[in-house]
Amino acid sequence: MAAVLQYPHPVSPGPGEVLEIAPGILWTRIPLPFRLDHVNVYLIEDDGGWAVVDTGIADDRTREVWRSLLSGPLAGKRLTRLIVTHFHPDHIGLAGWLCEEYGLALLTSQTTYLGCINISLSPGALEAKPYRDFYLTHGMSDETASLVSTQGHNYLRMVSPLPLTFTRLVAGDVLSLGGRKFDVLSGDGHAPEQIMLYCADDNIFLAADQVLAKITPNVSVWAIEPEGDPLGLYLRSLKAIERSVSPGALVLPGHQLPFRGLHLRCREIAAHHEERCALVLDACRNQPRSVADIVPVMFTRKLDPHQMSFAFSEAHAHVNRMLKQGELVWAESKGDVRQFIAADS
Ligand SMILES: [Zn+2]
Structure with missing residues (x-):
């Protein structure tokens, strides 16, 4: 049988609509003011109401969407x-707003909770000189480096203050929602x-x-962890x-869209990154390169500064992966910009 992705729902819920994607699980979409213009939110039947998975950004439009969901298709049931x-x-x-407004407990991983709190305690920390220098020494332009260094403030514009307490979810936990048991991954x-949550009984x-x-x-290296290998961790997670x-x-x-064909998709994504790594390696044969040089190798379309910041950090993730694996090695630097070269050059 051909292994193809199957879409149980060719249509997605429109604004303010919910679709029952599985018995006792509703799917709705919250609009986002980005190129990726929505986030999926799921509601899982839970003790006579709905447990919510994810929220959308903190702005008036999103609050309005939630209010109209709760006075419309979700009316009569509590969160x-x-x-x-x-x-x-x-x-x-x-x-923060949903928990406060509707009296909800927040369940998430410790890293999620503390990571979000950390940015709110010191949104300007990313502007520190060592972080900015990190991007510049990898060849990022001043303009993009400025954009990246102010992202702590942008983040907080889109995030309402979190509740002061949370319930920690840890991989290996079993979370009961309504009659269902979900493995926490x-x-x-x-x-x-x-x-991630997996209900094995209902698949x-x-x-x-x-x-x-x-x-x-998106898989990105950030200045706070310059030697990080998020791509390696990501590929490990797919396995x-x-x-x-x-x-x-x-x-x-x-x-x-929701889909079936999970293992196939995991392998497709892993293969995509392997191809990207092979492209990078080719570009570094007999030719020292910087992360900035690698961006157009991986991303051929024209990028605005915002897209450039993501593309740069994603290219960096491939480079760090290959440095860690020994496929790339550091080369002598050209001026202030760090360079690497294929180990088999
Ligand atoms: Zn994300």
């Missing part, structure tokens, strides 16, 4: 608790300790942003997902 998959603003942004690479996997149907999740979750599971991801 029971809030599960947040990871610390990115489109997933955690409105957590976590994975790194896209965001540290991102939470349903809430994948958060770890596995998406059509796009590959762990294949070991833990049935290939036939209905996958409910954080963006785009």
Whole structure:
């Protein structure tokens, strides 16, 4: 049988609509003011109400969407608790407001909670000179470096203050929601300790942003961990997902459409990164390169400064992976910009 992705729902819920994607699990979409223009939110039947998975960003439009969901398709049932998959603003942004407004407990990983709190305690910390220098020594332009260094402030514009307490979810936990039991999984690479939920009895996997149907999740090196290997951690997580979750599971991801064909998709994404690594290696044969030189090798379309910041950090993830594996080695620097070369040059 041909292994193809199957979409149980060719249509997605429109603004303010909910679709029952599986018995007792509702799917809705919250609009985002980005190129990726929505985040998927799931509601899981729980003790006569709905447990919420993820929130959208903290802005008036998103609050309005939630109010109209609760006075419209969700009317008559209460929200029971809030599960947040990871610390990115489109997933955690409105957590503080939802918990406060509807009296919900927040359930998430420790890293998600503390990571979000950490940015709010010191949003300007990313502007520190060593962080900025890190980007410049890898060839990033001043303009993009300025954009990256102010992202702590941008983050907080999209995230409402978190509740002062949370309930920790840890990989290996079993979370009971309504009559269902969900295994708690976590994975790194896209965001540290991102939470995923798997109901083996009903073969349903809430994948958060770890596995998406059509796009590959962003995997980035950040200045706070310059030698980090998020791509290695991400690929390890894809393997762990294949070991833990049935290939036939209905996958409910954080963006785009639900799908089946999880193992195939994990392998496609892994192969995509292997191809990218091979391209990078080719570009570094007999030719020292910087991370900035690698960006157009991996991303051929024209990038605005915002896209450039993501592309740069994603290129960096491939470079760090290959340095760690010994496929790339540091070369003598050209001026202030660090360079590396293929080890087999
Ligand atoms: Zn994300």
